[in-house]
Amino acid sequence: MSFSHRPINPADLFKDAALAALMALILALPLIGFRSVAEGGQLALTTRFDWVGIGVAGVFLGRLVLVYASSFWPPSGANFALAEAVREGMSRYVMALAGMGLLLALLLPFLPFSSRYVIDVATGLLIYIMLGWGLNIVVGLAGLLDLGYVAFYAMGAYSYALLALQFDLSFWICLPLAGLFAGLLGIVLGFPVLRLRGDYLAIVTLGFGEIIRIILLNWYEITGGPDGLSGIPRPSFFGLPFKPTTGEHEISAFHQAFGLEFSGLHRVIFLYYLILCLALITNFFTLRLRKLPLGRAWEALREDEIASRSLGINPRNTKLTAFGIGATFGGLAGAFFATRQGFISPESFTFVESATILAIVVLGGMGSQIGVVVAAALLILLPEFGRELEEFRMLVFGAAMVLIMAWRPRGLLANREPTLRLHRRDRRGGEPR
Amino acid sequence: MSAAHLSGGAPPLLNVEHLSMRFGGLLAVDDLSFQAGAREITAIIGPNGAGKTTVFNCITGFYRPDVGRVTLNTDRGPRYLERLEGFRIARAGVVRTFQNIRLFANMSVLENLLVAQHNHLMRASLFSIAGLLGWCRYRRAEKAAVALACRWLERIGLMDKADWDAGRLAYGDQRRLEIARAMCAQPKLLCLDEPAAGLNPRESMALSELLQSLRDEEGIALLLIEHDMGVVMQISQHIIVLDYGRKIAEGSPRAIRSDAAVIRAYLGENGTQPLPPEVMEDVGQS
Amino acid sequence: MGYFLQQLINGVTLGMIYGLVAIGYTMVYGILGMINFAHGEIYMIGAFISILGFILVGLAGITAVPLALIIVLTATMIFTAAYGWSVERVAYRPLRQAPRLAPLISAIGMSIFLQNYVQLSQGAQVKTLPPFIEGGVVLLRDADFAVRISYVQLLIWLLTLVLMAGFAWIIGRTALGRAQRACAEDRVMASLVGINVDRTISLTFVLGAALAAVAGTMVTLYYGVVDFFIGFLAGIKAFTAAVLGGIGSLPGAMLGGLILGLVEAFWSAYFTTEYKDVAAFTILVLVLIFRPTGLLGRPEVEKV
Incomplete structure (x- = not known):
């Protein structure tokens, strides 16, 4: 799987999606395609190949769209900068959010929709x-x-x-x-x-x-x-x-x-x-x-x-x-x-x-x-x-x-704030990263 | 070998006697005895694999030596380090740094220095009770701890970066921070495992000065493993040379420089042909 | 005496099944240093696929037992291995560089997902398969007790021994085995000397899943009862076996499995069945406390 932002060769794109679909077929065939049901003390089979077909087609299209879309994603560096900015913004408003959440929690039983x-x-x-x-x-x-x-x-x-x-x-x-x-x-x-x-x-x-x-x-x-x-x-x-x-x-x-x-x-x-x-x-x-x-x-x-x-x-x-x-x-x-x-x-x-x-x-x-x-x-x-x-x-x-x-392998809000600061928080903006 | 280099009749700060440590078939340290005096810098040198770090690990409680005794003579009598659990050794007054720096990478620089004052602060916070209740007794202690940390931050020039994650510091800064962190634990003996490794010449020089000031101003003893002979020869009073786990020489820098066994250990048996000048410099023969 | 011998046979059979699953844990732990939490579910999936397989060969009119067995085993191994491969690809590969806990959570998520996937696709009822291989050999006849080893048990023993031998050969003698051992030692270094680490890891999952598939098939044959929840407990016990034997060691996994199987068999036979799982967990805890490297594991020197 490549996350390059260069245009992708359509043949490769289709090959990739076809491989994913093949894998989906192998996975789905036994467990979705067949179902064992008890019938008069015996196990019998019912088939659901239509489900398998839908699933495989879905994987093919999904993979196609995903890989194609990923070619437009910004390179990982920019992605990182964006994530940093989000992180920075979140940590700035986190106190305000926490306060609002607390207020909501305190008033919840008396709110109109409750x-x-x-x-x-x-x-x-x-x-x-x-x-x-x-x-x-x-x-x-x-x-x-x-x-x-x-x-x-x-x-x-x-x-x-x-x-x-x-x-x-x-x-x-x-x-x-x-x-x-x-x-x-x-x-x-x-x-x-x-x-x-x-x-x-x-x-x-x-x-x-x-x-x-x-x-x-x-x-x-x-x-x-x-x-x-x-x-x-x-x-x-x-x-x-x-x-x-x-x-x-x-x-x-x-x-x-x-x-x-x-x-x-x-x-x-x-x-x-x-x-x-x-x-x-x-x-x-x-x-x-x-x-x-x-x-x-x-x-x-x-x-x-x-x-x-x-x-x-x-x-x-x-x-x-x-x-x-x-x-x-x-x-x-x-x-x-x-x-x-x-x-x-x-x-x-x-x-x-x-x-x-x-x-x-x-x-x-x-x-x-x-x-x-x-x-x-x-x-x-x-x-x-x-x-x-x-x-x-x-x-x-x-x-x-x-x-x-x-x-987000580090979790949704993985921003550690030091337990004690020597300098005021806003100096942080100027720190080189 | 005598302990003649030690001043007066007082016992040496650290006394290592007949230390041996074996890993499987390898005798990493073989019947090693040496002493480190108070207010002195003692260096352990030797080729790679000579057992230097193993000696350190025995002194600082990471390994339990098979044979031997490691005594730290404190004001409150001798402490036998080889019998203490690892964390009690720091409490007894021996703190170390590591060859591959071990900072608390995701904690801030300041926090690193506060963790080093853990035991002191823990008592002040009455094992967190006073801290939880916010008594002034704890707040005073914390203020003092921060002040001590700041003093060290000034000294190593990291005041501006106090709130940075330690892992984001440059390599040289991390080295200095690790030393400062060890000092915040207020040791009597500071063990440094290759503090100059990876530093450029300017940084090495600064390090030498820092180490000397630790000895002269803080009055502590230093035990040091180092490959940078420039640093070793410049700052240490006493040098112990290890090879294959055994002590092959001991003495002042001057004596070590001209010791035949040392030269042999470093350069091999046929040390007869003339050596390239940079090698000579390396072993302090310039 | 006869009773004891019978429990010994039962215990060894159970132990071999645990051992086969344990190998999957031990190999993945050796290479990735993580518990592949979803491995128990792979085993469960193997059991379900084998049930489908047995029904299908029945419908196809293949009555020769050896032929049917070979077909079912091969198909189960292939399809289950595909699941093993996909689990690694989806849940673990994106997290190679992530903090230690991330793959574990991902694995637990995968395990929950697979459990419910099978429950939804195959139904929540217990599946009961009529005995496929019947009969056995009476080894010993006491006054009131006949010690008997069934053909299924013999089959499990035989198959396990053959697979173990094959595995020892793969790990010890083939390029794949060398690559695996190199990756287990040091992944970065292995990639520097030209080993395709991703491919090696994928193959490890495929192999582990194939063995789990065999174990699943054997359990289907042995007990004839399968439900979607068997993966969890079997997984934990197999992991216990792997730890007991020394994680990262293949013979250790087998040995651990055998010990665990025996303990469980004897515990159930002489004490109570209710607490047999407690016995297994207690062993795990005791081993980890007193001998964390397991019985055949290499001692670990703390690197300072």
Whole structure:
């Protein structure tokens, strides 16, 4: 594939497209051309050669257009300059954008277009944003590739559910405890494995994630196995439950205390603000830590562990703090998830969840807090808009991951701002590049 | 060999005794003993593959020597470096630079210098608690750390580029930044692995001056591996020559210059025929 | 005793299948230094294509088992290899120079894509193939237990050994093998001495996919049950096998696969089947902690 901007010889163009079409034919012929169907205990075949034909023709034309169009693209140098300009512009307005986003998030339940559905979707999105921010500490800052983050999410959810169900503790006690347990799990798991290098760490964390899930699936006595746990208490507004009036004369529910008509929406809105708060705390905590010696040590370890060690940074403890703090936030998000759903089962904590959270972090641009928001919005909201295409959701999701990585391997907003500046920002414009 | 070059009866800052390190069948360092005095520049020279970097890696905790003892005599008594974990060696007061520069490329120049003050700042931030709460105790410490970093930035002439990503600096600047970063960790002994490699003559000269000023003004000891004999002969008080992992000579620059074993090691056994002048210059025989 | 022997046979069979898939991981990791996350899906695709193949030869009226087997195996290998090649071309090649995490994310995306692609194109139901090769040999008869090795198991053993030998020859003796080893050692240097790195990497994916296709076909024959989700777990276990044996080492991949297969067989036989996957993962974690280079891997000296 050549990205020259010289005119392309039409013969080459057609040859290239024909090759692509041939490849498409080979790929499509078995799996799309034939389909095995069970028929009276036997497997029979149905054929769909028309689909193959359409697909191959599509690839041929698509390839033709793509290669032809690419001959008009500016040479990569200009492309680079353009990307730089976009980057520069984005980083300049990023604060303004973040402010507007925050304002929108704060006012969302009261905006004219908002409905129960909108708030529900936004709540779901915020869970992923919080998870993304939590994992960003581990992956983005400390550079530890964690493919089993869902284990901590699950730990938080199950801790919360079990504490609330077995010991009847209130939400506000269970929540920090769930975070604490998840954090402890993070430290216990992290301790033996954090000296492993990149990809090995990834696969071990993936293994841990699966182990936790299998345990949840099989430990019937405690976790309910595949049936999960249900009837998890819903949160109260600092002791005031969200439920229809129980007594007439005393104030026993949220709507009475505030003199409102009872509405199921109250709890939805309350949950929304709760997760918004939790997510913002995660964000604030991360932004703050990043500017502290601990945060800089994380980044230094990500950049060069050997140099960090030679400067007296304890790699193991520093990584453990990142792992533990990331796990704690995962656990808090899990606890919230449990209380919001009222029901949890191992099905919610599969590897695809870990992959999604990691994809949010990496697609957003490692270490970029706003990138996490953008990527989460993209990955979580897009499938939401394509509800009619329900069955194609994950297909598109996977393809999007591949394409975005090919397009921007460093992520959407991969612009690192130093934690501390000596000179004012606008001097940067004059720096030679 | 005696430690006669060391002043007085005080123990030397660094004392390496009977160090040996083996990789498979290769004896990279063979029963090496030497000392490095406080406020002195000690150079380790030798042909390629003589085991110099291995010695460094043993001293700075990247390898664990098979045999031998590496003692750093500090105010608070001797520290046995070969027993310490890598990161504790820096805390004990030995910091190094690397042959192939190891900066934190995607962090700014200033941040590189702040990371070097990690342990100090970490304590000041009460392991992040004070920092998170924004206590003035931490803010004061950070201000002092930035001031120290700025002092070094002035000194290596990178003040203007403080906010640049370290990876974008020119090669010579990266070398100097790595030294400054090591100095920000406030070592008693600074180990430099080929600091002049890849520098042009003007930059080498500047480097020599910088290293001498580290010794004279900061009062630290330097241990240096270097191939640039101009630099070595000019600045070091004491030279150790390695060949095949063994020490073949030790002494002042003047003594080393005329040492027969050294010349043999560098030029081979038949060092009888006259050498081209540039080679002579290289071994300091001009 | 008889029971033990039977588990040994089952474990070795399972281990050989893991080993075949593990080779794909180990080769790609050796050359690119990355986990080819989509490799498990390639294996799954191999299994699905082989099912289609078996139905087709049945419809074509080819009843001679060896002939049918050869046709199905060859076709499966070719079509699956095309998938392996395409995965590399689409998801990894554009990311050669990208930061370390990018190809991994791309690979995970590819894996999700392929899983759903097969689910959509072939349906989400479990596919059950009637036994194609039946019968076996009774090796030993205890009072109450007959140790039996089925013809399918024998076939798997034979095929695996032949493929392993062929592979050892390719890697050790051919120009392609030399190019692969050179690329694994140092990709830049290999390209400087005139090795077509892209082509070598592509061929590595093709070979790995072909072996995974064989493994997929064997699993179809062995269990007769296939669904679109088998790739994930098999992939992770095969990777475990590769790590266990020492990543980058071909005999290691086979050895790791065998150990894993045996552990799983015995674990299921003597403890519980529920936790057999936990056993596999626990082995992985323990190996990585105590011997990160695996059983046959080369020790790595930290370069300073």
